[in-house]
Amino acid sequence: MPHIPRSAAVSTLVATALAAGLLAATTSSASADQVRVHDIQGTTRLSPLAGQQVSDVRGIVTGVRGYGSKGFWIQDTAPDDDRATSEGVFVYTSSTPTVKPGDAVRVSGTVTEYVPGGAASGNQSLTQITKPTVTVESSGNALPAPVAIGARSVPAAYAPKGDPAAGNSVNGLPLKPRSYALDLYESLEGMNVTVGSARVVGATDPYNELWVTVKPHESSTRRGGALYGSYDSQNTGRLQIQQLAPVSEQPFPKADVGDTLTGATEGPLDFNQFGGYTLTARELGKVVPQGKGKGLQRERTRPQRAGELAVATYNVENLDPGDPQSKFDALASGVVTNLATPDIVALEEIQDDNGAKNDGTVSAAATLKKFTDAIVAAGGPRYAWRSVDPENNKDGGEPGGNIRQVFLFNPERVSFTDRAAGDATTPTGVVRVGKRAALTHSPGRIAPADSAWTNSRKPLAGEFSFRGKPVIVVANHFASKGGDESLTSHHQPPVRSSETQRVRQAEAVNSFVQEVREAQRDADVLVVGDINDFEFSATTKALEKGGALRAGIKTLPRAERYSYVFQGNSQVLDQILVSPGVGRFRYDSVHVNAEFAEQNSDHDPQVVRFRP
CATH class of the missing domain: 2.40.50.140 (Nucleic acid-binding proteins)
Incomplete structure (x- = not known):
């Protein structure tokens, strides 16, 4: 395939652009007789004319954007025969363009490679003409065929x-x-x-x-x-x-x-x-809309049977008392109607009592009362809760919001075993009480001083009793994917820098579960929450290491394994993993949010049912 060579000087300019996000102009110029749009675009992702001045580049205006990144697109009506070279280019004006679609124009300016988000994002660059001088030769022309x-x-x-x-x-x-x-x-x-x-x-x-x-x-x-x-x-x-x-x-x-x-x-x-x-x-x-115009319907899971314990996880997306009552009501209805009132619900992203106001407040009692009141109003039980308040601004998330995990539980069906409740900095441990594993602090946090949890939510562990049988649940919200490169990165494969911390977090949780199993081999342990990673990821493999846990979502048919939709990909972020002691279980990813334009959260809740 033809390849327009780039000189060492242009290569240097490209390197500079990738460092700064925008290629700087040079004093060189390309003749109008030589330069058409496909010459600017070239046969690679970076223009062979990057940094150069070009004159009288001809094209028909195909689109005008007067907001955001303001400018317009032109397309050459005399294309070459090379499939690799684009015939269109964006002209960045910085102010509202005065041209309109169908205008035949001549554009002079500087060819640049702009990296949206900056070089650190890893994004590919957009070839464009900047600081343009535009001459309109005629109007009302037919647009190039799409x-x-x-x-x-x-x-x-x-x-x-x-x-x-x-x-x-x-x-x-x-x-x-x-x-x-x-x-x-x-x-x-x-x-x-x-x-x-x-x-x-x-x-x-x-x-x-x-x-x-x-x-x-x-x-x-x-x-x-x-x-x-x-x-x-x-x-x-x-x-x-x-x-x-x-x-x-x-x-x-x-x-x-x-x-x-x-x-x-x-x-x-x-x-x-x-x-x-x-x-x-x-x-x-x-x-x-799909479904003969009825549109997509929100799923409902089946209720648990008398002898089944139902445990759910739900990321409620920065919930705080300042949110409208309608959000609390919708989430509450989801717990009661769509999740069929689970016995235990691990919540992620519960914010403190004044949300993102950064004044040192860490209590979330008001948030939880408003939410549990809404559940009662929706026809559900009066859930009790347990949690550990974080240190101010130590767990990541929105500054001042102090998000944390919380256990809700239905006291009519399950009881919580309180054991010397821990605080933000005191780790819970595992001891053997009789023939069973027990926590030294319940609720308590797992290894909060471990650097794996720096600027991230610390896992919340708690003991429950269902019909006299103990169950240990660990609620998690692992480090986000912020900082990872997109699938369209110029690095292929893209760099997943955030995965390193999540793997370390998974290793810490796995070690904790192994401790529980050393104290009681057949202990019922559930690791639940927003794991922020896929079921096939290194993070999930680290959680499952040594047979300590099994990812429940893998028991679903492949086409149903998702809890989140990102850039058109239905994917797994939220998970429930179970220890071998759990034995048989039924898993459900309840699709109520991620696929909808109208969302109460951007995550779908997960639920598992089993007989302890």
Whole structure:
């Protein structure tokens, strides 16, 4: 495949850009007789003209964005015959553009490579023309015919392996749009593209964007999503959809997973920080709900039987008394109706009594009273609770919010075994009492001084009794994936830097469970919570090490293994793992939030039922 060589000087500029996020201009200039859009884009991810001044680059305006990153796209109507070179490019104006679609323009300016989010993000860069001088030659011209992106055109492989000599970066590799999905999208960067009717795999979010797949049968879940089942199944057909019209002029449609964006959606293909390749729609299709127009329904799990203990985990997304009563009521209804009133509910992201106000408050009593009152109002039992208040601003999360894990339990069915309740800095241990394992502090925190928990939530351990039989539950909220590179990173495979801390956290919890099992081999131990990692991850493997635990979600059919939807991928973050002593159990991932535009949390709760 033809490859436009880059000089050592340009390579130096590229290195500078990746350090600063934006390539600096040089004093060199390219002749208008030589430069067309495809010359600017080149056959790799980085322009061979990066840092150079270009003059009178011709094209038809295909889209105008007057908000956010302001500018417009142009496309050359005289393409070359190289599939690797895009014929479109973004012109960054910084102020509201005065051109409109259909204008034939000449643009002079500086070719730059802009890295959305900065170099530390690992994101690919967007080739653009900055500090432009624009001349409109005519208006009302026909737009270039859009390139159709569909199941047949998008390759099955996601991305090439990065060049080891360049730190596993793909930036310098020749694009192979017939071989790799990311190479195809890069070869269309800035061009007018279209997708036909496509299934929604990521619900409309608060930022007025959604995700579709152009591959109807790729990793489909029973409810219409796209399952992320391994690090090698990135789901190549996913594409983010935004619109060019501001929502004040054209409301963005509300769509749930499994709905269909019907008709043609057409506009320039952009690259941004929060989704990678994005179709910025000049023309947007219509959303048709699934299920004969009834739309996706929120799941309900079955109630536990008389002899079954039901244990659930639910991330309630920074819940604090300042949240509207409607959020408390919706979450409470979810516990009562959708989760069928579990005996024990481990909550994650319970904030302190004044939320994000950073004044040293750490108690969450008001938050928990408001929530348990809402559960009673929804027809549920009067749950009791146990927790350990954290040290102020020591557990990560929103500054001042002091999120923590909390046990709710239904005293009509289960009792809590209080043993010298621990505090934020006192670890709980394991002792043998008679023939059974017991905690030295219940509730108590696991190894809070261990550096694995720096700026992260410490696990909360508690003893319960169900029909006279002891059960130990460990509620967790592992370190987030913040800082990990996206699937569209210029590093392939992407760097998952946050995984190191989660693996250490998993090792600490695994060691604790092993201690319990050394004291009582057949102890019933459940490790529950927002693990912030996949069922196939090194984190989960560290939790399961030595047979101490088994990830319950792996007992579900593969197409039902998810609790969260991120960038159109249905994936696992929330888990319940059980010790061998638990024996037979029934697991359910209850899909009530992650697939919906209207969410009470961005996580789906998990529940396990068994007979202690």
